[in-house]
Amino acid sequence: MAKQEMTGAEIVIKALADQGVEVIFGYPGGAVLPLYDELFKQNSIRHILVRQEGGAVHAAEGYARSTGKPGVVLVTSGPGATNAVTGLADAMMDSIPIICLTGQVATHLIGNDAFQEADTVGITRPVTKHNYLVKDVEDMSRTVHEAFHVATNGRPGPVVIDLPKDVQFATGTYAPPALFQHKSYAPQVKGDLKTIKEAVKMIAGAKKPVFYSGGGVINSGPKASKLLTQFVRMTGYPITSTLMGLGAYPASDDQFLGMLGMHGTYQANNAMHDCDVMVCVGARFDDRITGRLDAFSPNSKKIHIDIDPSSINKNIQVDIPIVGDVGHVLEDMVKVWKSEVCKPDTSALETWWAEINDWKAKDCLKFTQEGETIKPQYALARLNELTKGKDRYFTTEVGQHQMWAAQYLEFDEPNRWMTSGGLGTMGYGLPAAMGVQIAYPDSLVVDVSGEASFMMNMQEISTIIQYRLPVKIFILNNEYMGMVRQWQELLHGGRYSESYMESLPDFVKLIEAFGGTGIRCSDPAKVDETIIQMMETDGPVLVDMLVDKQENVFPMVPSGAAHNEMLLADQEEGKGPEVTSEGMSLV
Amino acid sequence: MIQKTEIHRHTIAVLVNNEFGVLSRVVGLFSGRGYNIESLTVAKVDEDDNLSRITIVTTGTLMVIEQIKAQLERLVPVHRIADLTLDGPAVEREMALVKVESTGEKRVEALRIADIFRARPVDTTASSFVFEVTGVRGKVKEFINLMGDLGRTEVCRTGIVAVRRGHDTIHKSN
Numbered sequence: 001m002a003k004q005e006m007t008g009a010e011i012v013i014k015a016l017a018d019q020g021v022e023v024i025f026g027y028p029g030g031a032v033l034p035l036y037d038e039l040f041k042q043n044s045i046r047h048i049l050v051r052q053e054g055g056a057v058h059a060a061e062g063y064a065r066s067t068g069k070p071g072v073v074l075v076t077s078g079p080g081a082t083n084a085v086t087g088l089a090d091a092m093m094d095s096i097p098i099i100c101l102t103g104q105v106a107t108h109l110i111g112n113d114a115f116q117e118a119d120t121v122g123i124t125r126p127v128t129k130h131n132y133l134v135k136d137v138e139d140m141s142r143t144v145h146e147a148f149h150v151a152t153n154g155r156p157g158p159v160v161i162d163l164p165k166d167v168q169f170a171t172g173t174y175a176p177p178a179l180f181q182h183k184s185y186a187p188q189v190k191g192d193l194k195t196i197k198e199a200v201k202m203i204a205g206a207k208k209p210v211f212y213s214g215g216g217v218i219n220s221g222p223k224a225s226k227l228l229t230q231f232v233r234m235t236g237y238p239i240t241s242t243l244m245g246l247g248a249y250p251a252s253d254d255q256f257l258g259m260l261g262m263h264g265t266y267q268a269n270n271a272m273h274d275c276d277v278m279v280c281v282g283a284r285f286d287d288r289i290t291g292r293l294d295a296f297s298p299n300s301k302k303i304h305i306d307i308d309p310s311s312i313n314k315n316i317q318v319d320i321p322i323v324g325d326v327g328h329v330l331e332d333m334v335k336v337w338k339s340e341v342c343k344p345d346t347s348a349l350e351t352w353w354a355e356i357n358d359w360k361a362k363d364c365l366k367f368t369q370e371g372e373t374i375k376p377q378y379a380l381a382r383l384n385e386l387t388k389g390k391d392r393y394f395t396t397e398v399g400q401h402q403m404w405a406a407q408y409l410e411f412d413e414p415n416r417w418m419t420s421g422g423l424g425t426m427g428y429g430l431p432a433a434m435g436v437q438i439a440y441p442d443s444l445v446v447d448v449s450g451e452a453s454f455m456m457n458m459q460e461i462s463t464i465i466q467y468r469l470p471v472k473i474f475i476l477n478n479e480y481m482g483m484v485r486q487w488q489e490l491l492h493g494g495r496y497s498e499s500y501m502e503s504l505p506d507f508v509k510l511i512e513a514f515g516g517t518g519i520r521c522s523d524p525a526k527v528d529e530t531i532i533q534m535m536e537t538d539g540p541v542l543v544d545m546l547v548d549k550q551e552n553v554f555p556m557v558p559s560g561a562a563h564n565e566m567l568l569a570d571q572e573e574g575k576g577p578e579v580t581s582e583g584m585s586l587v
Numbered sequence: 588m589i590q591k592t593e594i595h596r597h598t599i600a601v602l603v604n605n606e607f608g609v610l611s612r613v614v615g616l617f618s619g620r621g622y623n624i625e626s627l628t629v630a631k632v633d634e635d636d637n638l639s640r641i642t643i644v645t646t647g648t649l650m651v652i653e654q655i656k657a658q659l660e661r662l663v664p665v666h667r668i669a670d671l672t673l674d675g676p677a678v679e680r681e682m683a684l685v686k687v688e689s690t691g692e693k694r695v696e697a698l699r700i701a702d703i704f705r706a707r708p709v710d711t712t713a714s715s716f717v718f719e720v721t722g723v724r725g726k727v728k729e730f731i732n733l734m735g736d737l738g739r740t741e742v743c744r745t746g747i748v749a750v751r752r753g754h755d756t757i758h759k760s761n
Contacts, residue, residue, distance in 0.1 A: 121608060126619050130663040133607060150663055184604060184666045310657035313650060 008137040009034035009168040012101065015144035017044045018176055021072050023063065023438055024048070025056040029076025030116060031103025034168035048438060048467060051459035053080050055431035057087020057158075058457070061096045062435030065418045066393055068221055070097035070151050071435065077103040078116030081162075082123065086425060088158045089127035093422025094244060095219055097156035099147050100128075106166040107135055120162045129157030135164065137172030145177045154187030155308040156219055187307060191324030191332060199279075199303045199320045200336045206277035207348035208355075209237045212260065212289075215244030215421070216282020216306060216326050218414045224327035225249070225414040228281060231334050235344050238356055240268035242283050244421040247411030257356065258365075261289040262557050263403040266364035266566060267356055269555070272297050273563040274355070280304045282326040285315040286422070287586070295562030305329045364555045364568055365407055374524050376401065376476045376547040380408035380448070383474060386531045391443045393436045395419065397429040397453030400482035403553045405448040427456030430473065434460055437469040444472070444535065451477040451504060451544075461514045464540045472534050473511070473542040478549045479504060486552045491559075491579060507544040516540035559583040596625065596646045597672040598679060598749045599656065602757055604664040605631050605639040612662050613641060622647060622655050626681075626746035638666065640757075642748050669757045671749045679749040682721045685731055689738030690714050697737045704730045 006014065012035060016024070023046045028036045039047050050056040053075045060071025075084050081102040091098045105114040121133045130150050132143050143161060151159040203209060211232055217224045225248045232239045232255060239249050240260040249256055258265035260272055272278065278300045283289070285304075290296040293315065302318040304311075305326050312321040322329055336342075369378040380401075394409055395418040396402040402419055411417050418436060420428040433447035454475055464471050484499040508518030517537050521530040521544070534541045554569035560583020603609050610629055617624050625644040632640040645655060652670070660668050671677035685706070687697055690713075697716060701708065706720035720730045724747060734740050751757070 122611070125608070125612060125615055135607075185663045308657075308661065310654060310661050312657070313653055314657075317650070 004174045005171055006174055007034065007038075007168065008134075008140050008163070008170050008172060009038045011137070011140045011172060011174045012144060012163065012168070013038045013042060013045065014174055015141050015177075016072060017042075019145070019148045020069070021045055024072045024074050025050055025059040025063070025435065026074030027053050027056060027076065027080060029080050029103060031077035031105060031165050032074060032080075032101075032163070032168075034165065035074060035101070035103070035163070047074075048434075049463065050431065051462050052457070053083035054086055054427070055434070055457050055460045055463065057084050057091065057098065057100065058425070058428050058431035059435035059438070059460075060098050061087065061091050061094075061428070062395060062418050062432030063439050064096050064098060064435075065218075065432075066415050066436040067439045068415060070099055070148060070156075073098060073100040075100070075102055076116065077105055077120070078118045080116075081118055081120040085123060085127060086423075088124055088160065090420055090423040090425045090428060091158040092127050092129065094420065095156050095215060096158065097151040098158035099151055100158060100160045102160060102162050104133070104162045104164040107164045108166070110164065120160065124160045127158070128160050131160035131162065133162040133164075134167055137167050137170040140167070140172055141175045142180055145180045146182060148177075149182050150185055153185070155216075188323050189307065189325040189328055191305065191322040191329040193332060195320060195322050196329060196332045197336050197340075199322060200333055200340065200342060202277055202301060202303060202320065203235065203279060203333075204337070204340075204342035204344065206237070207345055208274060208276040208352045209235070209279065210271045210275040210277075211237055211239035211279045211281060212242070212272065212283055213239060213245045213248050213281040214242040214283025217245055217248035220282065220307075220325050220327040222414055224282075224325075224330060227327060227330035227334060229253075231330055231337070234334070234337060236349060237344070238271055238353070240264070240271065242286070242289060242421070243406055243419060245283060246406060246417045247414045250412040251410040252412055257360075259406050262291070263407065263553050263555065264557075265407075266362045266555055266568065267359035269557065269563040269566060270359045271356055275300045278302045280306075280318070281330070282306060284311045287315070290315060291557045292560055292562045292583075297563070362568070367569065369524055372524070373548045374522065374527060374545060376404050376478070376551055377408055378524065379476060379527055379545050379547060380404050382527050383446070383448075383531055384409045386528065387444060387446070387535070390535075391440075392416065393418070393433075393440065393443055393445045394448055395429040395432040395436060395445070396448045397450055397456075398424045398426045399450050399453060400478075400486065400551075400553050401448055401450040401453075401476040403483075404476070409448075426453040430454065430457050430471075431460045433471045433473075434464055434469055437464075437471050438467070441469075445470075446472045446474050449473055449475045450482060451475050451479065451507070452481045452501060454507075458510070461511060461516065461540065465515045469540065470538060471540050473540070474534070475507060475542065475544050476547050477504075477507070477544055478547050478551070480549060482551075483553070489552070491584060507542055511540065511542040516542060518542045518544065520544040520546070522546040559586040591648055591650065593648065594646050595649060595652060595672075596644065597652050597670055598677065598747060599643045599645065599659070600669045600671055600749065600757055601641040601643065601659055601665060602632075602667040603639050603641060603662075604666070605637045606664055609639070609664045610641070612664065613643075613659065616658055616662065617645070617655075620654075620658065622651065628746040628748050642746070644747050667757050669751065671751055674751055676752040677749045678752055679723055679747050680721055681724050681727050681745055681747050682719065683727045683731065683742060683744040684709070684717055684719055685734050685743075686710075686715060686717045686741040687734045687738045688715045688740075693737045697734065700730070700733050700737075706730060
């Protein structure tokens with residue numbers, strides 16, 4: 001029993017080190033000074049000083065999503081904790097494992113409206129998977145180890161540990177992770193074999209099947225992605241992916257139909273609508289995916305694999321639910337498929353693929369790059385082409401550029417695509433890119449951004465400069481909050497209420513002021529050389545790509561419409577489905 | 588796919604760690620996701636393992652009830668969930684303390700009704716009684732209604748506690 005006496009702050013740092021933590025993203029303040037003092041005295045954990053606590057959580061998310069390890073955040077009490085809330089909510093929605101240590105006023109001051117006091121456990125309860133307030137130093141090591149267990153097991157998520165300052169100073173006993181076992185939290189990871197057999201039988205008997213995979217495959221680890229790829233190839237069936245799941249199945253593969261959902265491809269959404277068997281692997285039938293619920297894939301039998309039982313039958317009633325880690329379940333499915341010598345119905349499949357290929361022939365992502373202005377799609381298609389084969393990671397902010405990035409960038413591997421899917425947090429991408437670059441200092445990390453999102457967390461350039469992180473910021477600048485403008489055009493009679501940004505800064509000078517390199521490009525002929533220059537320039541580079549201000553994201557399933565009622569780019573105006581008043585009220 | 592809209596009432600028992608903030612997690616889940624709470628009771632039931640039992644009566648469509656249980660199960664300090672409505676017959680009881688102010692013939696009538704309901708007077712003055720009544724919610728409600736006719740009342744109810752009939756316990760169910 002390797003137990004030792006030390007202060008609460010020492011215990012925290014020791015526990016983090018024993019949990020394998022290499023890096024912490026944080027910002028000091030009064031209530032965490034003992035912790036920062038301990039950080040100062042050691043060398044095993046590196047601290048990255050962000051410029052605002054929100055940036056710390058997004059950076060930790062980027063780190064976590066690209067490495068599969070939990071991201072760790074350290075912030076002070078009161079405003080430090082409240083600034084972290086958006087990032088926590090983001091991590092909660094996208095199931096990212098985060099440990100967020102927050103300082104708290106001394107226990108005897110809690111509830112007294114003390115300086116920089118906030119009810120952190122109260123505020124963060126609905127946006128975390130779990131949270132703790134450590135009132136007794138003897139609970140410290142158990143709590144930290146338990147927090148890691150909770151954050152990383154089952155469906156991952158953020159966990160907050162609130163640490164009163166007097167508890168950080170108090171002396172207690174340290175216990176290593178091995179001595180600990182959780183009392184109540186033990187999520188099911190193995191799927192029920194009988195149900196899996198039933199599901200495989202249904203899959204094998206399908207005539208118009210489709211796989212629909214999500215972020216759960218990425219969260220399960222690279223092995224799950226391999227198994228998914230193996231299983232889908234064994235069947236020869238088409239597969240589509242959610243925004244969060246991109247990269248789990250190679251985008252360059254012929255069986256991949258592209259992303260589905262509101263801005264998904266024509267072939268993916270039509271396949272979902274017309275299929276007879278749908279296999280949902282680690283996705284959650286989110287409203288961006290389903291469109292109108294009562295018209296969602298009306299004739300299909302649905303199989304749903306998810307580690308979180310509360311995801312099953314939440315929005316869509318399914319026929320075969322399988323609770324378990326997708327990695328384990330897919331492994332069993334592959335085994336069963338082999339042992340039962342399952343064969344797909346080749347003639348039915350041929351007809352189905354013919355149908356799908358007709359939809360593909362619509363070429364729903366085509367665009368024409370002509371004239372003097374750069375099409376955002378073109379800029380991203382070139383970015384994809386010119387970075388192909390490189391060890392590349394992409395993050396995004398939220399809005400039009402995010403959807404174009406999802407459509408035009410190709411991901412053949414998991415963990416290379418970091419985006420805020422569930423919460424839709426503008427300002428996510430830059431700090432997230434920072435977190436990725438910390439994990440992979442020699443890789444190409446690009447934050448695909450819009451000028452409005454970029455300005456939400458642009459203070460983090462200062463962090464990027466401090467740690468010499470060669471992050472590339474690729475701004476598609478249309479001088480609008482593009483997605484807001486698009487919806488105002490389509491749904492609010494073109495009344496562009498507050499979606500135009502006047503007095504934008506000179507982004508090139510801006511990054512230069514911080515100490516980085518800026519490149520502006522407004523000429524379609526110079527897009528390639530700009531991208532090459534961006535990659536070849538050492539250190540942080542910002543590209544201010546001035547793009548078409550009026551461009552909209554297509555295809556689009558308008559709010560309240562069904563999957564097979566998509567708006568396409570070349571569709572004549574007024575030809576799309578009517579948006580009902582019910583649809584209008586959807587986000 | 589087909590959303591059944593019929594509303595059902597379910598009694599759910601939840602075994603939780605008796606720890607800081609656990610009740611607010613449960614209540615916060617209900618308010619945050621827009622679920623109903625008709626009644627909620629909570630008390631420590633296991634000294635050795637430091638467990639509390641929460642009994643919640645809630646209403647919703649079957650899909651919502653299923654969600655409520657899955658969401659409760661997801662809370663880290665939750666050990667066990669039992670849907671006492673679904674798992675078969677359960678004994679459900681509620682206790683109420685009912686103060687009734689009345690004099691003369693009405694006072695005698697109050698005692699007579701209390702006797703029928705097996706309610707016990709636990710406090711008395713020349714012009715008032717406090718009755719303790721226990722039973723299923725319908726019985727308690729009826730008793731309160733009748734007392735209301737006999738004078739000014741003050742009512743205090745515990746909410747429902749429930750346990751499954753037969754030998755299976757919450758530790759062995761599911």
